[in-house]
Amino acid sequence: MLNHHTLLAALAAAATLLILPTGTTAAPTGTTTTTPPPNLTAASPLTTHTVVAGRGGLRFDPDNIVATPGSIIEFHFLPANHSVVEAAFDAPCVPKDAASFDSGFFPVPARADGGAVQSGEVFQFVVRDDGKPVWFYCAQGKHCKGGMVGVVNQDLGSGKLLGGFRELAGRFGGVVAGVQGRVVGGWRGENPNPLAGF
Ligand SMILES: [Cu+2]
Numbered sequence: 594m595l596n597h598h599t600l601l602a603a604l605a606a607a608a609t610l611l612i613l614p615t616g617t618t619a620a621p622t623g624t625t626t627t628t629p630p631p632n633l634t635a636a637s638p639l640t641t642h643t644v645v646a647g648r649g650g651l652r653f654d655p656d657n658i659v660a661t662p663g664s665i666i667e668f669h670f671l672p673a674n675h676s677v678v679e680a681a682f683d684a685p686c687v688p689k690d691a692a693s694f695d696s697g698f699f700p701v702p703a704r705a706d707g708g709a710v711q712s713g714e715v716f717q718f719v720v721r722d723d724g725k726p727v728w729f730y731c732a733q734g735k736h737c738k739g740g741m742v743g744v745v746n747q748d749l750g751s752g753k754l755l756g757g758f759r760e761l762a763g764r765f766g767g768v769v770a771g772v773q774g775r776v777v778g779g780w781r782g783e784n785p786n787p788l789a790g791f
Pocket of ligand 1: 731732
């Protein structure tokens with residue numbers, strides 16, 4: 594036998610059932626039945642970009658790289674003795690700051706028969722997540738002043754472009770230097786494919 598309170602509760606429960614639609618709009622507040630589109634950017638694969646120092650004279654090849662944050666930039670070194678060091682756009686040929694990467698030098702003797710040869714070691718650094726351009730140069734002798742410079746992810750809207758950086762390097766009047774000549778901000782390791790990258 595239902596008492597008064599139990600009857601009221603039963604009526605309330607029945608009323609709730611009656612006002613609930615039977616279709617798909619019964620989803621609780623705060624949820625959505627719409628599936629968001631896939632985030633293609635987040636799914637972008639990371640890549641290793643190969644750059645050859647000294648291919649085509651005093652040049653990095655390629656010298657204008659576009660790379661997803663987290664990607665690896667891998668430098669291969671041809672004769673005779675190059676390096677790669679991070680700079681600021683407005684101050685080429687010297688390290689940007691204490692946190693700049695520096696590969697150190699890679700002396701590579703030319704082959705007697707004139708054949709292609711590259712260092713048995715490479716230098717790698719990882720493109721940071723801040724999305725800012727990464728400017729770099731070779732710290733050997735007059736190489737930087739001679740135009741041996743490059744960039745990762747230059748900002749086309751900023752007016753600071755590779756041509757301008759190379760022009761500033763050509764006018765550089767200071768002493769070209771690396772980060773105390775030691776390997777920092779990246780990794781120097783065995784060349785995974787010494788026959789590639791010519
Ligand atoms: Cu060089």
